[in-house]
Amino acid sequence: MKTEFLKYKHHLIFLSALLIANFIVVPLFELQEELLVSNSLLEKKQLKTASLLDNQESLGEINKKLTVSLNKANRYLFSHKTLSEFKLTAQSKVESLLTESNCRIERIGFEGNKQLLPELQKWYLEVRYQGDANCLIQATRAIESAQPSIVIEEYSYRANDFDKKIKTDLNARLTISVLFTTPKETL
Amino acid sequence: MKLALLLKYPLIKRSFLKQVAYYANNWFLFKELSSKNTEPNNENNKNYDLSFVDSTDARIVIVAQIHYSESWKSYASISKVELNKIIQLQKQTDCASSTIFQVIENPNIDGFDVKQTSFDEEIINLVGKKRILIPETELLANKDGAILSLQTPIGLLFISSFSGKVSSSYAKGLVSNIDTFKLSSGLPLESQHLYIEEAVFGQHLFSQLCNQNIKALITNSALNIKAWFKAKQVHCLYWAPLLTVLSFYIVTNSFLWGKSYYIEKQLEAQGSNVSQLLQDKRIQDQNNKYLASLNFEFSKAKRTHSHWSIIYSLLESDMTIERFNYAENKLVIRGSANNASKILAQLSERDDVQSADFDGAVIKNNEKEFFEIDITPKNRILEINDQNITKTVKGSD
Numbered sequence: 001m002k003t004e005f006l007k008y009k010h011h012l013i014f015l016s017a018l019l020i021a022n023f024i025v026v027p028l029f030e031l032q033e034e035l036l037v038s039n040s041l042l043e044k045k046q047l048k049t050a051s052l053l054d055n056q057e058s059l060g061e062i063n064k065k066l067t068v069s070l071n072k073a074n075r076y077l078f079s080h081k082t083l084s085e086f087k088l089t090a091q092s093k094v095e096s097l098l099t100e101s102n103c104r105i106e107r108i109g110f111e112g113n114k115q116l117l118p119e120l121q122k123w124y125l126e127v128r129y130q131g132d133a134n135c136l137i138q139a140t141r142a143i144e145s146a147q148p149s150i151v152i153e154e155y156s157y158r159a160n161d162f163d164k165k166i167k168t169d170l171n172a173r174l175t176i177s178v179l180f181t182t183p184k185e186t187l
Numbered sequence: 188m189k190l191a192l193l194l195k196y197p198l199i200k201r202s203f204l205k206q207v208a209y210y211a212n213n214w215f216l217f218k219e220l221s222s223k224n225t226e227p228n229n230e231n232n233k234n235y236d237l238s239f240v241d242s243t244d245a246r247i248v249i250v251a252q253i254h255y256s257e258s259w260k261s262y263a264s265i266s267k268v269e270l271n272k273i274i275q276l277q278k279q280t281d282c283a284s285s286t287i288f289q290v291i292e293n294p295n296i297d298g299f300d301v302k303q304t305s306f307d308e309e310i311i312n313l314v315g316k317k318r319i320l321i322p323e324t325e326l327l328a329n330k331d332g333a334i335l336s337l338q339t340p341i342g343l344l345f346i347s348s349f350s351g352k353v354s355s356s357y358a359k360g361l362v363s364n365i366d367t368f369k370l371s372s373g374l375p376l377e378s379q380h381l382y383i384e385e386a387v388f389g390q391h392l393f394s395q396l397c398n399q400n401i402k403a404l405i406t407n408s409a410l411n412i413k414a415w416f417k418a419k420q421v422h423c424l425y426w427a428p429l430l431t432v433l434s435f436y437i438v439t440n441s442f443l444w445g446k447s448y449y450i451e452k453q454l455e456a457q458g459s460n461v462s463q464l465l466q467d468k469r470i471q472d473q474n475n476k477y478l479a480s481l482n483f484e485f486s487k488a489k490r491t492h493s494h495w496s497i498i499y500s501l502l503e504s505d506m507t508i509e510r511f512n513y514a515e516n517k518l519v520i521r522g523s524a525n526n527a528s529k530i531l532a533q534l535s536e537r538d539d540v541q542s543a544d545f546d547g548a549v550i551k552n553n554e555k556e557f558f559e560i561d562i563t564p565k566n567r568i569l570e571i572n573d574q575n576i577t578k579t580v581k582g583s584d
Contacts, residue, residue, distance in 0.1 A: 013422050017429055025429065028436035035443040042450040049457060052464045063467065066474050073481050116480050140492045151488040154514040162509070162522075164502040179484060 076149040077179045086180045094127060097146060101138035103131035120181050127174040133166040151177045191397040208243045211251030211341045216240050217393050237389035247319045252344060252355050254310045255322055258303050263296040270299050285311045287409050291351050306409060320409040326395040328353040334380035336365045339388055347372050493539055494518055494564060506530055518562040527556040541565050
Protein backbone atom coordinates (compact mmCIF):
# COMPACT_ATOMS: atom_id res chain seq x y z
CA MET A 1 0.00 0.00 0.00
CA LYS A 2 2.72 2.42 1.00
CA THR A 3 4.72 1.50 -2.11
CA GLU A 4 1.68 2.16 -4.29
CA PHE A 5 1.13 5.46 -2.54
CA LEU A 6 4.76 6.48 -3.07
CA LYS A 7 4.54 5.44 -6.72
CA TYR A 8 1.75 7.95 -7.33
CA LYS A 9 2.82 10.61 -4.84
CA HIS A 10 3.45 13.29 -7.48
CA HIS A 11 0.04 12.66 -9.04
CA LEU A 12 -1.56 12.90 -5.62
CA ILE A 13 0.25 16.15 -4.81
CA PHE A 14 -0.96 17.67 -8.08
CA LEU A 15 -4.47 16.34 -7.56
CA SER A 16 -4.63 17.80 -4.07
CA ALA A 17 -3.58 21.20 -5.47
CA LEU A 18 -6.43 21.00 -8.00
CA LEU A 19 -8.91 20.01 -5.28
CA ILE A 20 -7.82 22.92 -3.09
CA ALA A 21 -8.11 25.33 -6.02
CA ASN A 22 -11.55 24.05 -7.00
CA PHE A 23 -13.17 23.49 -3.63
CA ILE A 24 -11.48 26.12 -1.45
CA VAL A 25 -9.96 28.94 -3.53
CA VAL A 26 -12.84 29.36 -6.00
CA PRO A 27 -15.57 29.36 -3.29
CA LEU A 28 -13.46 31.81 -1.28
CA PHE A 29 -13.24 34.08 -4.32
CA GLU A 30 -17.03 33.95 -4.79
CA LEU A 31 -17.57 34.53 -1.07
CA GLN A 32 -15.38 37.62 -1.27
CA GLU A 33 -17.50 39.04 -4.09
CA GLU A 34 -20.63 38.54 -1.96
CA LEU A 35 -18.99 40.00 1.12
CA LEU A 36 -17.88 43.08 -0.83
CA VAL A 37 -21.42 43.70 -2.06
CA SER A 38 -23.04 43.12 1.34
CA ASN A 39 -20.38 45.28 3.04
CA SER A 40 -21.03 48.09 0.62
CA LEU A 41 -24.78 47.93 1.33
CA LEU A 42 -24.19 47.77 5.08
CA GLU A 43 -21.87 50.77 4.93
CA LYS A 44 -24.50 52.77 3.04
CA LYS A 45 -27.11 51.75 5.60
CA GLN A 46 -24.76 52.69 8.41
CA LEU A 47 -24.05 56.11 6.86
CA LYS A 48 -27.74 56.75 6.34
CA THR A 49 -28.56 55.64 9.87
CA ALA A 50 -25.83 57.81 11.35
CA SER A 51 -27.02 60.75 9.31
CA LEU A 52 -30.61 60.12 10.41
CA LEU A 53 -29.64 59.84 14.06
CA ASP A 54 -27.58 63.03 13.83
CA ASN A 55 -30.47 64.88 12.22
CA GLN A 56 -33.23 63.26 14.25
CA GLU A 57 -34.43 66.58 15.65
CA SER A 58 -34.36 68.46 12.38
CA LEU A 59 -36.06 65.47 10.77
CA GLY A 60 -38.90 65.79 13.22
CA GLU A 61 -39.29 69.50 12.46
CA ILE A 62 -39.24 68.84 8.74
CA ASN A 63 -41.89 66.15 9.21
CA LYS A 64 -44.15 68.60 11.03
CA LYS A 65 -43.75 71.19 8.26
CA LEU A 66 -44.31 68.52 5.69
CA THR A 67 -47.54 67.45 7.36
CA VAL A 68 -48.77 71.05 7.35
CA SER A 69 -47.82 71.43 3.68
CA LEU A 70 -49.58 68.21 2.76
CA ASN A 71 -52.74 69.34 4.53
CA LYS A 72 -52.60 72.66 2.71
CA ALA A 73 -51.90 71.00 -0.61
CA ASN A 74 -54.80 68.60 -0.16
CA ARG A 75 -57.20 71.55 -0.16
CA TYR A 76 -56.42 71.97 -3.86
CA LEU A 77 -57.04 68.34 -4.70
CA PHE A 78 -60.06 66.11 -4.88
CA SER A 79 -59.15 63.65 -2.16
CA HIS A 80 -61.46 60.66 -2.17
CA LYS A 81 -61.20 57.02 -1.32
CA THR A 82 -62.79 55.77 -4.54
CA LEU A 83 -62.77 56.90 -8.13
CA SER A 84 -66.55 56.90 -8.43
CA GLU A 85 -66.81 59.13 -5.38
CA PHE A 86 -64.28 61.52 -6.93
CA LYS A 87 -66.05 61.60 -10.30
CA LEU A 88 -69.40 62.34 -8.69
CA THR A 89 -67.94 65.13 -6.54
CA ALA A 90 -65.95 66.72 -9.37
CA GLN A 91 -68.91 66.70 -11.76
CA SER A 92 -71.26 68.10 -9.10
CA LYS A 93 -68.76 70.83 -8.29
CA VAL A 94 -68.51 71.95 -11.94
CA GLU A 95 -72.29 71.77 -12.34
CA SER A 96 -72.88 73.90 -9.27
CA LEU A 97 -70.30 76.49 -10.39
CA LEU A 98 -71.94 76.82 -13.80
CA THR A 99 -75.46 76.86 -12.39
CA GLU A 100 -74.50 79.58 -9.91
CA SER A 101 -73.16 81.58 -12.88
CA ASN A 102 -76.58 81.31 -14.62
CA CYS A 103 -75.27 79.16 -17.44
CA ARG A 104 -77.25 76.46 -19.26
CA ILE A 105 -75.29 73.23 -19.09
CA GLU A 106 -75.39 71.02 -22.18
CA ARG A 107 -72.93 68.33 -21.28
CA ILE A 108 -70.22 67.41 -18.75
CA GLY A 109 -68.04 64.34 -19.33
CA PHE A 110 -64.71 62.85 -18.27
CA GLU A 111 -62.15 62.69 -21.08
CA GLY A 112 -59.44 60.44 -19.63
CA ASN A 113 -56.63 60.86 -17.19
CA LYS A 114 -52.85 60.99 -16.66
CA GLN A 115 -51.12 59.07 -13.85
CA LEU A 116 -48.69 61.52 -12.25
CA LEU A 117 -47.76 59.33 -9.27
CA PRO A 118 -49.17 56.03 -8.04
CA GLU A 119 -51.52 57.95 -5.75
CA LEU A 120 -51.98 61.09 -7.87
CA GLN A 121 -53.98 61.39 -11.10
CA LYS A 122 -54.85 64.28 -13.37
CA TRP A 123 -58.35 63.96 -14.85
CA TYR A 124 -59.69 65.91 -17.85
CA LEU A 125 -63.34 66.92 -18.31
CA GLU A 126 -65.11 68.39 -21.30
CA VAL A 127 -67.84 70.89 -20.42
CA ARG A 128 -70.35 72.33 -22.92
CA TYR A 129 -72.74 75.07 -21.91
CA GLN A 130 -74.54 78.18 -23.15
CA GLY A 131 -75.06 81.61 -21.73
CA ASP A 132 -74.53 85.32 -22.15
CA ALA A 133 -71.24 87.15 -21.55
CA ASN A 134 -72.02 87.57 -17.86
CA CYS A 135 -72.50 83.81 -17.49
CA LEU A 136 -69.21 83.08 -19.22
CA ILE A 137 -67.21 85.63 -17.23
CA GLN A 138 -68.69 84.54 -13.93
CA ALA A 139 -68.17 80.87 -14.77
CA THR A 140 -64.50 81.47 -15.67
CA ARG A 141 -63.90 83.37 -12.44
CA ALA A 142 -65.76 80.77 -10.38
CA ILE A 143 -63.87 77.86 -11.94
CA GLU A 144 -60.44 79.44 -11.54
CA SER A 145 -61.00 80.44 -7.94
CA ALA A 146 -62.63 77.17 -6.90
CA GLN A 147 -61.30 74.90 -4.23
CA PRO A 148 -60.34 72.13 -4.92
CA SER A 149 -58.45 73.65 -7.82
CA ILE A 150 -59.91 73.44 -11.35
CA VAL A 151 -57.70 74.45 -14.28
CA ILE A 152 -59.04 75.58 -17.68
CA GLU A 153 -56.70 73.83 -20.15
CA GLU A 154 -58.57 74.87 -23.33
CA TYR A 155 -61.70 76.78 -24.25
CA SER A 156 -63.71 77.67 -27.31
CA TYR A 157 -66.46 80.34 -27.34
CA ARG A 158 -68.71 80.89 -30.36
CA ALA A 159 -71.37 83.52 -31.00
CA ASN A 160 -73.27 85.17 -33.83
CA ASP A 161 -72.11 88.80 -33.93
CA PHE A 162 -70.80 89.17 -30.40
CA ASP A 163 -70.30 92.95 -30.16
CA LYS A 164 -70.20 95.64 -27.54
CA LYS A 165 -73.93 95.33 -26.95
CA ILE A 166 -73.06 91.93 -25.40
CA LYS A 167 -76.63 90.73 -25.70
CA THR A 168 -75.79 87.67 -27.77
CA ASP A 169 -75.67 84.23 -26.22
CA LEU A 170 -72.47 82.26 -26.61
CA ASN A 171 -71.78 78.53 -26.94
CA ALA A 172 -68.90 77.49 -24.70
CA ARG A 173 -66.75 74.38 -24.74
CA LEU A 174 -64.14 74.00 -22.00
CA THR A 175 -61.50 71.36 -21.32
CA ILE A 176 -60.72 71.49 -17.64
CA SER A 177 -58.42 69.43 -15.43
CA VAL A 178 -58.61 68.42 -11.80
CA LEU A 179 -56.21 66.53 -9.54
CA PHE A 180 -57.45 63.40 -7.84
CA THR A 181 -55.69 61.70 -4.95
CA THR A 182 -56.39 58.95 -2.49
CA PRO A 183 -55.87 59.84 1.20
CA LYS A 184 -52.12 59.72 1.93
CA GLU A 185 -50.12 58.28 4.77
CA THR A 186 -48.75 61.14 6.86
CA LEU A 187 -46.23 61.22 9.68
CA MET B 188 12.90 16.18 -38.89
CA LYS B 189 16.61 16.54 -39.08
CA LEU B 190 18.65 18.67 -36.75
CA ALA B 191 20.15 20.56 -39.71
CA LEU B 192 16.73 22.11 -40.35
CA LEU B 193 16.83 23.87 -37.00
CA LEU B 194 20.48 24.83 -37.35
CA LYS B 195 19.71 26.93 -40.43
CA TYR B 196 18.87 29.75 -38.03
CA PRO B 197 22.09 31.46 -36.87
CA LEU B 198 20.81 32.22 -33.37
CA ILE B 199 19.85 28.58 -32.74
CA LYS B 200 23.07 27.41 -34.27
CA ARG B 201 25.23 29.65 -32.07
CA SER B 202 23.41 28.45 -28.96
CA PHE B 203 23.60 24.85 -30.11
CA LEU B 204 27.39 25.01 -30.69
CA LYS B 205 27.86 26.20 -27.12
CA GLN B 206 25.88 23.22 -25.84
CA VAL B 207 27.61 20.42 -27.80
CA ALA B 208 30.94 18.86 -26.74
CA TYR B 209 32.96 15.78 -27.61
CA TYR B 210 34.65 13.75 -24.90
CA ALA B 211 37.54 11.43 -25.65
CA ASN B 212 39.70 11.35 -22.52
CA ASN B 213 39.64 15.16 -22.88
CA TRP B 214 37.00 17.77 -23.61
CA PHE B 215 36.62 19.12 -27.15
CA LEU B 216 34.31 21.77 -28.50
CA PHE B 217 33.18 22.30 -32.07
CA LYS B 218 34.76 25.42 -33.54
CA GLU B 219 33.34 27.01 -36.65
CA LEU B 220 35.84 27.74 -39.44
CA SER B 221 34.86 29.63 -42.62
CA SER B 222 36.62 28.51 -45.79
CA LYS B 223 38.80 31.09 -47.45
CA ASN B 224 37.91 32.46 -50.89
CA THR B 225 34.23 31.62 -50.42
CA GLU B 226 31.23 33.50 -49.20
CA PRO B 227 31.24 33.57 -45.42
CA ASN B 228 27.45 33.14 -45.18
CA ASN B 229 27.31 30.01 -47.30
CA GLU B 230 26.51 27.21 -44.87
CA ASN B 231 27.96 24.46 -47.08
CA ASN B 232 31.37 26.03 -47.03
CA LYS B 233 31.67 26.15 -43.26
CA ASN B 234 33.99 23.69 -41.52
CA TYR B 235 33.98 22.58 -37.94
CA ASP B 236 37.05 21.59 -36.09
CA LEU B 237 37.47 20.08 -32.66
CA SER B 238 39.27 22.36 -30.26
CA PHE B 239 40.62 21.18 -26.94
CA VAL B 240 39.24 22.73 -23.74
CA ASP B 241 39.88 22.02 -20.08
CA SER B 242 36.23 21.71 -19.14
CA THR B 243 32.79 22.66 -20.43
CA ASP B 244 29.19 22.99 -19.27
CA ALA B 245 27.77 21.79 -22.58
CA ARG B 246 24.53 19.84 -22.12
CA ILE B 247 25.03 17.45 -25.05
CA VAL B 248 28.14 15.29 -24.94
CA ILE B 249 29.23 13.01 -27.78
CA VAL B 250 31.19 10.28 -26.05
CA ALA B 251 34.09 8.45 -27.66
CA GLN B 252 33.74 4.69 -28.09
CA ILE B 253 36.45 4.06 -25.52
CA HIS B 254 34.15 5.26 -22.71
CA TYR B 255 31.27 2.87 -23.22
CA SER B 256 30.59 -0.74 -23.98
CA GLU B 257 27.96 -2.27 -26.24
CA SER B 258 26.32 -5.63 -25.81
CA TRP B 259 23.63 -7.45 -27.76
CA LYS B 260 20.99 -9.73 -26.39
CA SER B 261 18.27 -11.59 -28.25
CA TYR B 262 14.77 -12.16 -26.90
CA ALA B 263 13.06 -14.95 -28.85
CA SER B 264 9.27 -15.51 -29.00
CA ILE B 265 8.37 -12.46 -26.98
CA SER B 266 5.90 -9.67 -27.52
CA LYS B 267 6.87 -6.01 -27.59
CA VAL B 268 4.86 -5.34 -24.43
CA GLU B 269 6.68 -8.04 -22.50
CA LEU B 270 10.02 -6.82 -23.79
CA ASN B 271 9.23 -3.28 -22.74
CA LYS B 272 8.41 -4.51 -19.23
CA ILE B 273 11.77 -6.30 -19.06
CA ILE B 274 13.57 -3.16 -20.27
CA GLN B 275 11.69 -1.00 -17.76
CA LEU B 276 12.75 -3.34 -15.00
CA GLN B 277 16.34 -3.14 -16.15
CA LYS B 278 16.16 0.63 -16.34
CA GLN B 279 15.00 0.75 -12.73
CA THR B 280 18.03 -1.27 -11.64
CA ASP B 281 20.49 0.52 -13.96
CA CYS B 282 20.88 4.28 -14.02
CA ALA B 283 18.82 5.86 -16.81
CA SER B 284 21.57 8.34 -17.51
CA SER B 285 24.21 5.66 -18.09
CA THR B 286 22.43 3.06 -20.21
CA ILE B 287 20.75 3.09 -23.61
CA PHE B 288 18.51 0.31 -24.80
CA GLN B 289 17.89 -0.04 -28.53
CA VAL B 290 15.33 -2.56 -29.72
CA ILE B 291 15.55 -4.03 -33.20
CA GLU B 292 12.94 -6.48 -34.45
CA ASN B 293 14.30 -9.83 -35.53
CA PRO B 294 11.80 -11.95 -37.49
CA ASN B 295 14.20 -14.92 -37.63
CA ILE B 296 13.72 -15.59 -33.95
CA ASP B 297 10.20 -14.18 -33.80
CA GLY B 298 11.47 -11.71 -31.28
CA PHE B 299 13.80 -8.79 -30.79
CA ASP B 300 17.48 -7.99 -30.53
CA VAL B 301 18.29 -5.50 -27.81
CA LYS B 302 21.44 -3.44 -27.87
CA GLN B 303 22.53 -2.17 -24.50
CA THR B 304 25.03 0.66 -24.45
CA SER B 305 26.52 1.18 -21.01
CA PHE B 306 28.64 4.19 -20.26
CA ASP B 307 31.62 3.77 -17.92
CA GLU B 308 31.15 4.83 -14.37
CA GLU B 309 34.12 7.20 -14.70
CA ILE B 310 32.45 9.22 -17.45
CA ILE B 311 29.18 9.33 -15.55
CA ASN B 312 31.01 10.65 -12.51
CA LEU B 313 32.81 13.17 -14.69
CA VAL B 314 29.88 14.58 -16.68
CA GLY B 315 27.15 14.09 -14.07
CA LYS B 316 23.62 12.79 -14.59
CA LYS B 317 22.08 15.93 -16.07
CA ARG B 318 23.79 15.82 -19.46
CA ILE B 319 22.68 14.08 -22.65
CA LEU B 320 25.20 11.44 -23.71
CA ILE B 321 25.41 10.33 -27.34
CA PRO B 322 27.62 7.39 -28.29
CA GLU B 323 29.82 8.48 -31.20
CA THR B 324 29.33 5.20 -33.06
CA GLU B 325 25.58 5.92 -33.34
CA LEU B 326 26.38 9.15 -35.16
CA LEU B 327 29.21 7.92 -37.34
CA ALA B 328 27.51 4.73 -38.53
CA ASN B 329 24.16 6.09 -39.50
CA LYS B 330 24.29 4.68 -43.02
CA ASP B 331 23.55 0.98 -43.47
CA GLY B 332 26.40 -0.94 -45.13
CA ALA B 333 29.04 1.63 -44.33
CA ILE B 334 32.56 0.65 -43.23
CA LEU B 335 34.58 3.49 -41.75
CA SER B 336 38.15 3.92 -40.62
CA LEU B 337 38.39 7.12 -38.58
CA GLN B 338 41.41 8.81 -37.11
CA THR B 339 39.92 10.07 -33.80
CA PRO B 340 41.81 12.17 -31.23
CA ILE B 341 42.54 8.99 -29.24
CA GLY B 342 43.29 6.56 -32.00
CA LEU B 343 42.14 4.80 -35.15
CA LEU B 344 38.53 3.62 -34.92
CA PHE B 345 36.84 1.09 -37.19
CA ILE B 346 33.07 1.09 -37.55
CA SER B 347 30.70 -1.00 -39.62
CA SER B 348 26.95 -0.96 -39.85
CA PHE B 349 24.86 -3.78 -41.30
CA SER B 350 21.16 -4.51 -40.90
CA GLY B 351 20.89 -1.86 -38.18
CA LYS B 352 23.66 -3.41 -36.16
CA VAL B 353 26.73 -1.34 -35.52
CA SER B 354 30.06 -2.87 -34.52
CA SER B 355 33.16 -0.88 -33.72
CA SER B 356 36.69 -1.33 -32.45
CA TYR B 357 39.85 0.70 -31.99
CA ALA B 358 42.99 -0.41 -33.85
CA LYS B 359 44.71 -2.34 -31.11
CA GLY B 360 45.61 -5.88 -30.13
CA LEU B 361 44.38 -8.46 -32.63
CA VAL B 362 42.30 -5.91 -34.55
CA SER B 363 45.22 -3.79 -35.65
CA ASN B 364 44.00 -2.84 -39.14
CA ILE B 365 40.81 -2.49 -41.19
CA ASP B 366 41.18 -5.89 -42.86
CA THR B 367 41.32 -7.68 -39.52
CA PHE B 368 38.28 -5.63 -38.39
CA LYS B 369 36.37 -6.68 -41.52
CA LEU B 370 37.15 -10.32 -40.87
CA SER B 371 36.28 -10.02 -37.17
CA SER B 372 32.97 -8.40 -38.08
CA GLY B 373 32.19 -11.10 -40.68
CA LEU B 374 32.57 -8.76 -43.62
CA PRO B 375 34.27 -9.68 -46.88
CA LEU B 376 37.78 -8.35 -47.31
CA GLU B 377 36.97 -6.72 -50.62
CA SER B 378 34.34 -4.49 -48.99
CA GLN B 379 35.03 -0.83 -49.63
CA HIS B 380 35.75 1.36 -46.63
CA LEU B 381 35.99 5.09 -46.09
CA TYR B 382 38.96 6.61 -44.34
CA ILE B 383 38.51 9.85 -42.38
CA GLU B 384 41.62 11.78 -41.42
CA GLU B 385 41.98 13.37 -38.00
CA ALA B 386 41.96 16.82 -39.56
CA VAL B 387 38.43 16.37 -40.91
CA PHE B 388 37.13 14.13 -38.09
CA GLY B 389 35.49 17.10 -36.31
CA GLN B 390 33.78 18.22 -39.51
CA HIS B 391 32.59 14.67 -40.25
CA LEU B 392 31.28 14.17 -36.71
CA PHE B 393 29.38 17.46 -36.71
CA SER B 394 27.87 16.87 -40.15
CA GLN B 395 26.73 13.41 -39.00
CA LEU B 396 25.17 14.99 -35.94
CA CYS B 397 23.34 17.57 -38.06
CA ASN B 398 22.04 14.89 -40.42
CA GLN B 399 20.56 12.89 -37.57
CA ASN B 400 16.83 12.56 -37.29
CA ILE B 401 15.88 14.26 -34.03
CA LYS B 402 13.57 11.43 -32.99
CA ALA B 403 16.32 8.81 -33.61
CA LEU B 404 18.82 11.02 -31.81
CA ILE B 405 16.66 11.09 -28.70
CA THR B 406 16.18 7.31 -28.84
CA ASN B 407 19.93 6.71 -29.18
CA SER B 408 20.89 9.10 -26.38
CA ALA B 409 21.23 8.59 -22.66
CA LEU B 410 19.20 11.25 -20.95
CA ASN B 411 17.57 11.24 -17.57
CA ILE B 412 14.94 13.98 -17.59
CA LYS B 413 14.12 13.28 -13.96
CA ALA B 414 17.62 14.37 -13.02
CA TRP B 415 17.05 17.75 -14.66
CA PHE B 416 14.36 18.79 -12.21
CA LYS B 417 13.84 18.44 -8.54
CA ALA B 418 10.31 17.21 -7.94
CA LYS B 419 9.89 19.58 -5.01
CA GLN B 420 10.81 22.60 -7.13
CA VAL B 421 8.32 21.60 -9.85
CA HIS B 422 5.54 21.20 -7.30
CA CYS B 423 6.49 24.54 -5.77
CA LEU B 424 5.85 26.20 -9.15
CA TYR B 425 2.09 25.85 -8.65
CA TRP B 426 1.82 25.27 -4.91
CA ALA B 427 3.48 28.59 -4.05
CA PRO B 428 1.03 30.80 -6.05
CA LEU B 429 -1.88 28.59 -4.92
CA LEU B 430 -1.01 29.00 -1.25
CA THR B 431 -0.38 32.73 -1.72
CA VAL B 432 -3.82 33.18 -3.32
CA LEU B 433 -5.41 30.99 -0.64
CA SER B 434 -3.79 33.01 2.16
CA PHE B 435 -4.84 36.26 0.50
CA TYR B 436 -8.48 35.18 0.28
CA ILE B 437 -8.52 33.83 3.81
CA VAL B 438 -7.09 37.09 5.20
CA THR B 439 -9.27 39.44 3.10
CA ASN B 440 -12.43 37.41 3.65
CA SER B 441 -11.79 37.32 7.38
CA PHE B 442 -11.35 41.07 7.38
CA LEU B 443 -14.52 41.64 5.35
CA TRP B 444 -16.53 39.24 7.49
CA GLY B 445 -15.29 40.95 10.66
CA LYS B 446 -16.17 44.34 9.24
CA SER B 447 -19.70 43.32 8.25
CA TYR B 448 -20.20 41.64 11.65
CA TYR B 449 -19.11 44.86 13.38
CA ILE B 450 -21.48 47.01 11.28
CA GLU B 451 -24.38 44.60 11.82
CA LYS B 452 -23.80 44.67 15.57
CA GLN B 453 -23.76 48.46 15.50
CA LEU B 454 -27.00 48.57 13.54
CA GLU B 455 -28.61 46.03 15.87
CA ALA B 456 -27.60 48.14 18.85
CA GLN B 457 -29.41 51.12 17.35
CA GLY B 458 -32.41 48.80 17.13
CA SER B 459 -36.01 49.74 16.54
CA ASN B 460 -35.28 53.46 16.77
CA VAL B 461 -33.41 53.25 13.48
CA SER B 462 -36.12 51.14 11.83
CA GLN B 463 -38.73 53.72 12.80
CA LEU B 464 -36.49 56.53 11.56
CA LEU B 465 -35.87 54.75 8.28
CA GLN B 466 -39.60 54.16 7.88
CA ASP B 467 -40.29 57.84 8.62
CA LYS B 468 -37.61 58.88 6.16
CA ARG B 469 -39.14 56.66 3.49
CA ILE B 470 -42.58 58.22 4.00
CA GLN B 471 -40.99 61.65 4.07
CA ASP B 472 -39.24 60.99 0.75
CA GLN B 473 -42.51 59.81 -0.78
CA ASN B 474 -44.34 62.90 0.49
CA ASN B 475 -41.61 65.15 -0.86
CA LYS B 476 -41.93 63.55 -4.25
CA TYR B 477 -45.69 63.99 -4.02
CA LEU B 478 -45.41 67.69 -3.15
CA ALA B 479 -42.82 68.25 -5.86
CA SER B 480 -45.18 66.74 -8.39
CA LEU B 481 -48.03 68.96 -7.16
CA ASN B 482 -45.87 72.06 -7.34
CA PHE B 483 -44.92 71.22 -10.88
CA GLU B 484 -48.57 70.85 -11.88
CA PHE B 485 -49.54 74.13 -10.16
CA SER B 486 -46.66 75.95 -11.85
CA LYS B 487 -47.99 74.86 -15.26
CA ALA B 488 -51.57 75.99 -14.62
CA LYS B 489 -52.45 79.36 -16.23
CA ARG B 490 -55.27 81.79 -15.42
CA THR B 491 -57.53 82.46 -18.38
CA HIS B 492 -59.99 84.84 -16.73
CA SER B 493 -57.76 87.80 -17.73
CA HIS B 494 -58.49 87.01 -21.40
CA TRP B 495 -61.90 88.67 -20.92
CA SER B 496 -60.10 91.96 -20.50
CA ILE B 497 -58.60 91.54 -24.00
CA ILE B 498 -62.02 90.59 -25.40
CA TYR B 499 -63.65 93.61 -23.75
CA SER B 500 -61.10 96.01 -25.26
CA LEU B 501 -61.73 94.52 -28.73
CA LEU B 502 -65.51 94.91 -28.34
CA GLU B 503 -64.92 98.51 -27.25
CA SER B 504 -63.03 99.05 -30.51
CA ASP B 505 -66.19 98.10 -32.47
CA MET B 506 -65.03 94.61 -33.31
CA THR B 507 -67.65 91.95 -33.81
CA ILE B 508 -66.39 88.54 -32.62
CA GLU B 509 -67.54 85.27 -34.11
CA ARG B 510 -65.32 82.91 -32.19
CA PHE B 511 -62.42 82.88 -29.75
CA ASN B 512 -60.45 79.77 -28.77
CA TYR B 513 -57.64 79.14 -26.35
CA ALA B 514 -55.30 76.16 -26.34
CA GLU B 515 -51.63 75.60 -25.56
CA ASN B 516 -51.14 79.21 -24.51
CA LYS B 517 -52.47 80.63 -27.80
CA LEU B 518 -55.62 82.70 -28.07
CA VAL B 519 -57.19 82.78 -31.54
CA ILE B 520 -59.92 85.41 -32.17
CA ARG B 521 -62.00 85.53 -35.35
CA GLY B 522 -64.29 88.42 -36.27
CA SER B 523 -64.73 91.65 -38.20
CA ALA B 524 -64.08 95.35 -37.71
CA ASN B 525 -63.92 98.56 -39.74
CA ASN B 526 -60.16 98.72 -39.42
CA ALA B 527 -58.33 95.46 -38.74
CA SER B 528 -54.89 97.09 -38.55
CA LYS B 529 -56.08 99.45 -35.83
CA ILE B 530 -57.31 96.45 -33.82
CA LEU B 531 -53.95 94.69 -34.19
CA ALA B 532 -52.04 97.85 -33.21
CA GLN B 533 -54.25 98.25 -30.17
CA LEU B 534 -53.62 94.63 -29.12
CA SER B 535 -49.87 94.95 -29.55
CA GLU B 536 -49.78 97.88 -27.15
CA ARG B 537 -51.43 95.93 -24.33
CA ASP B 538 -49.30 94.86 -21.36
CA ASP B 539 -51.01 91.49 -21.03
CA VAL B 540 -50.28 90.56 -24.66
CA GLN B 541 -46.89 89.09 -25.49
CA SER B 542 -47.44 89.01 -29.26
CA ALA B 543 -50.31 89.40 -31.75
CA ASP B 544 -50.45 88.66 -35.45
CA PHE B 545 -52.95 88.09 -38.27
CA ASP B 546 -53.50 84.45 -39.17
CA GLY B 547 -54.18 84.48 -42.92
CA ALA B 548 -55.46 87.28 -45.11
CA VAL B 549 -57.68 90.19 -44.11
CA ILE B 550 -60.79 90.10 -46.34
CA LYS B 551 -62.75 93.27 -46.99
CA ASN B 552 -66.49 93.05 -47.63
CA ASN B 553 -69.08 95.89 -47.46
CA GLU B 554 -66.91 98.32 -45.51
CA LYS B 555 -66.02 95.57 -43.02
CA GLU B 556 -62.73 93.74 -42.73
CA PHE B 557 -62.87 90.06 -41.75
CA PHE B 558 -59.79 88.60 -40.08
CA GLU B 559 -58.35 86.15 -37.56
CA ILE B 560 -55.76 87.13 -34.96
CA ASP B 561 -53.34 84.83 -33.09
CA ILE B 562 -52.49 86.20 -29.66
CA THR B 563 -49.93 84.91 -27.18
CA PRO B 564 -51.15 86.27 -23.85
CA LYS B 565 -49.00 86.89 -20.80
CA ASN B 566 -50.88 84.45 -18.63
CA ARG B 567 -50.67 84.63 -14.92
CA ILE B 568 -49.92 81.46 -13.07
CA LEU B 569 -52.81 80.09 -11.11
CA GLU B 570 -52.55 81.64 -7.69
CA ILE B 571 -51.89 79.19 -4.95
CA ASN B 572 -52.13 81.03 -1.67
CA ASP B 573 -49.96 78.57 0.27
CA GLN B 574 -46.63 79.41 -1.30
CA ASN B 575 -44.75 77.73 1.53
CA ILE B 576 -45.54 74.30 0.04
CA THR B 577 -42.57 74.70 -2.27
CA LYS B 578 -40.37 76.06 0.50
CA THR B 579 -41.13 73.12 2.75
CA VAL B 580 -40.33 70.61 0.04
CA LYS B 581 -36.90 72.16 -0.51
CA GLY B 582 -36.24 72.44 3.18
CA SER B 583 -36.85 68.78 3.87
CA ASP B 584 -34.33 67.36 1.35
